[in-house]
Amino acid sequence: MRVNPYAYGILALVIFLGVIYGARAAGLWHTSDRVTASGEAVTIDVNDVDTVKGWMTVNDVSRAFNIPPAEIYAGLKLPADTPPEKQLKEVMRANKMEVDDLREWLKKRTRTIR
Amino acid sequence: MEGSTEMGVQLGAIKRKPKGLAALWSIQNARHLVQAGFLATIVMMAVRHAIVPEGAANAPVSPEAYCPFGGIEALYTWITTGKYIHHAHSSNFVVLIGVLLSALFLKSSFCGWICPFGTLQELLMGVTRFFERRFKPVARFARALKARAKILEPLDRILRWGKYVVLAYFLYGTILVGRMVFRPYDPYVTALDIAEATLGPGLIILGAVVVLSFFVERPWCRYACPLSPVIGLVGKLAPVKIERTASLCKGCNICETKCPMNLPVATADRITAVDCNNCLKCIDTCPRGGALDLVLRWPWSRPRVPQVPQLVVTLPGK
Numbered sequence: 001m002r003v004n005p006y007a008y009g010i011l012a013l014v015i016f017l018g019v020i021y022g023a024r025a026a027g028l029w030h031t032s033d034r035v036t037a038s039g040e041a042v043t044i045d046v047n048d049v050d051t052v053k054g055w056m057t058v059n060d061v062s063r064a065f066n067i068p069p070a071e072i073y074a075g076l077k078l079p080a081d082t083p084p085e086k087q088l089k090e091v092m093r094a095n096k097m098e099v100d101d102l103r104e105w106l107k108k109r110t111r112t113i114r
Numbered sequence: 115m116e117g118s119t120e121m122g123v124q125l126g127a128i129k130r131k132p133k134g135l136a137a138l139w140s141i142q143n144a145r146h147l148v149q150a151g152f153l154a155t156i157v158m159m160a161v162r163h164a165i166v167p168e169g170a171a172n173a174p175v176s177p178e179a180y181c182p183f184g185g186i187e188a189l190y191t192w193i194t195t196g197k198y199i200h201h202a203h204s205s206n207f208v209v210l211i212g213v214l215l216s217a218l219f220l221k222s223s224f225c226g227w228i229c230p231f232g233t234l235q236e237l238l239m240g241v242t243r244f245f246e247r248r249f250k251p252v253a254r255f256a257r258a259l260k261a262r263a264k265i266l267e268p269l270d271r272i273l274r275w276g277k278y279v280v281l282a283y284f285l286y287g288t289i290l291v292g293r294m295v296f297r298p299y300d301p302y303v304t305a306l307d308i309a310e311a312t313l314g315p316g317l318i319i320l321g322a323v324v325v326l327s328f329f330v331e332r333p334w335c336r337y338a339c340p341l342s343p344v345i346g347l348v349g350k351l352a353p354v355k356i357e358r359t360a361s362l363c364k365g366c367n368i369c370e371t372k373c374p375m376n377l378p379v380a381t382a383d384r385i386t387a388v389d390c391n392n393c394l395k396c397i398d399t400c401p402r403g404g405a406l407d408l409v410l411r412w413p414w415s416r417p418r419v420p421q422v423p424q425l426v427v428t429l430p431g432k
Contacts (some may be wrong), residue, residue, distance in 0.1 A: 003354055003408040005141045005394050009148060012216055012223035019212035023204075030204040031179035050197065093312060099200070100293055 046110070049103040054089030058082065065106060075105050127403045141398045145226065149233040156180065156230040156306070164309035177306045179203050182224075183341050185210030187288045187296070199293050213341070214348055221349035225335060225342065225391035231302045232335055232391065236374075238327035259329070270376070273337045274389065281340035301334065331374035335391060346388025354410050356385040356397060362405040369396035369406060379406070 023029045033053050034042055044064035045051045052061060062069045062084065069084040078095055088099050132140065159177040166174055178184060184206035191199045198204070213224045225232055245252045280296070287295030297303055297316075301323050304316035311317050326333040335342055358369075358379065369379040375389040379396045400406040 001410045002404075003410050005397060005408055006144060008220060008223070008354065008392075008394070008408055009141075009144055009227055012220050012227050013148060015216045015219060016212045016224065016228060019215060020208055023208040023211075028204055029208055031175040033200075033203070050200070053200075093310070096312070096314075098298075 049106045049110075052088070052099065052103055052106065054087065054092075054099045056088055057086060058084040058088065058091060061088070061102070061106070065110070067109070072102075072105075075109065076102060128401055129403055141394050145393065148227050149230075149236070152228050153230040153233045153237075160306045160308070164307075175205075178303060179205045180209055181206060181302065182210040182213040183300075184294070186341070186344065187284065187294050190285075190289045191292050199288070201294055201297065213345060217345045217348040217352065219352055220354050220392070221352040222342075222345050222390060222392045224345060226393040229335075231305070231339075232332055234305070235323065235327040235332045235334060238324060239331055239374075242328045270336075276337045277339055277342050280338050281343055284340050296340070331376075332391070336375060336389065343388055346390075349388075350386055353412060354408055356390070356392070356394070356406060357409040358383055358385075358406050359404060362402050364402060364405070366401065368399050368401065372396060372399045384409075 020029070034055065036042060042051065042053060044056070044060065046065055058069050058072060061067070062072065069082075070080065072078070073080050073082055076095075076097065078091065082091055088102060092099050092102065131137070156177050159174060159180075162174040163176050178201060184202045185208075188199050188202035188206060189210075191197060192202075192207075216223050242256070246256050247253070284296045299315045299319055301316060301320035304311050304320045323334045330336065356379075360383065363380065365380060367380045370376070372395045373379050374393060374395065375387075375391065377385065377387050377390055379385060385396075394408070397406045397408065
């Protein structure tokens with residue numbers, strides 16, 4: 001059976017957008033790493049460095065892990081005058097690093113202390 | 115509808131060129147309209163994401179949340195640990211399901227009709243075509259370049275395997291390291307975050323794709339897009355495919371010259387190639403009604419030979 005090319009285009013849209021809007025209606029659509037799928041605010045769990053997110057600040061990490069910002073800067077070889085209220089992703093990007101480097105450092109440091 | 119195509123053209127007859135408003139409502143214009151809608155939505159999201167400070171009450175969603183490849187990268191970690199890797203959300207899985215479902219039924223409709231990065235590459239090639247039409251020296255230069263490019267065909271065929279290498283590296287890295295290893299190299303992610311981009315592999319690859327797009331149709335899709343083989347392979351099962359009816363085809367090769375992926379449309383019975391992005395340019399430009407069509411049939415069945423009205427000539431004395 002031949003398929004009309006216009007009908008093909010419409011069907012492509014219906015399938016693609018149908019899945020997206022269907023997931024939204026079913027509550028399966030989640031795009032934020034600031035709140036969980038159940039709507040709770042994401043906070044740092046010191047037992048799981050993966051809960052450290054790029055939008056958090058150096059101060060957030062410092063408070064959660066009880067590590068002074070100066071020690072974080074020294075450990076990652078970051079400039080000592082970095083403002084601790086800056087977002088991690090900005091700090092890391094400015095120094096050609098990834099937030100994952102901080103996570104790795106935190107993992108090693110907490111392992112050493114334990 | 116025996117004897118005529120879905121577009122109302124007699125099988126084997128020369129298609130009439132539409133005029134006036136009908137000419138505006140071509141398949142390609144409809145496709146460009148859909149593409150423009152998706153590209154504009156993503157550009158708007160990227161601009162809002164760059165302008166509105168993060169943490170603000172009306173902070174917009176990152177356009178990365180709509181990337182289907184994020185879903186592929188996050189899949190292994192999600193299955194094994196139940197967690198999302200960084201930069202991935204459930205939305206990435208949802209968009210991936212949408213892409214795979216459309217591939218399962220309609221082959222590469224996502225690539226040809228929706229993907230904003232593919233649209234961007236088509237737009238850049240459109241600039242070249244515009245200059246070719248307007249300025250004769252540019253047209254001459256383009257013709258000379260195309261004639262010489264024939265010697266690059268073997269290289270083109272080898273480079274097309276690049277996307278499988280990229281996909282393998284991607285999956286291996288994601289499974290091994292548990293994070294998006296390709297993200298720093300991804301030109302699409304770099305383009306979405308262009309306001310904050312720093313000089314690195316992502317920006318260099320994006321620059322290369324932009325420059326190449328003026329000379330080669332969809333270079334990223336053709337050589338490096340890791341999503342393209344996934345869609346293409348799933349699309350092999352799709353019941354809707356482009357088919358050529360050999361008895362109606364006159365072998366003019368227009369379809370092949372218009373195919374952005376340089377596929378051998380004029381000699382194939384059914385287009386199953388992974389590289390085909392279902393832009394339907396071949397069907398649109400084919401001058402014979404019914405010689406090239408979108409056909410719905412089981413993927414494993416053989417193409418059917420249609421009944422064409424035959425002209426019976428009776429010779430005197432016979």
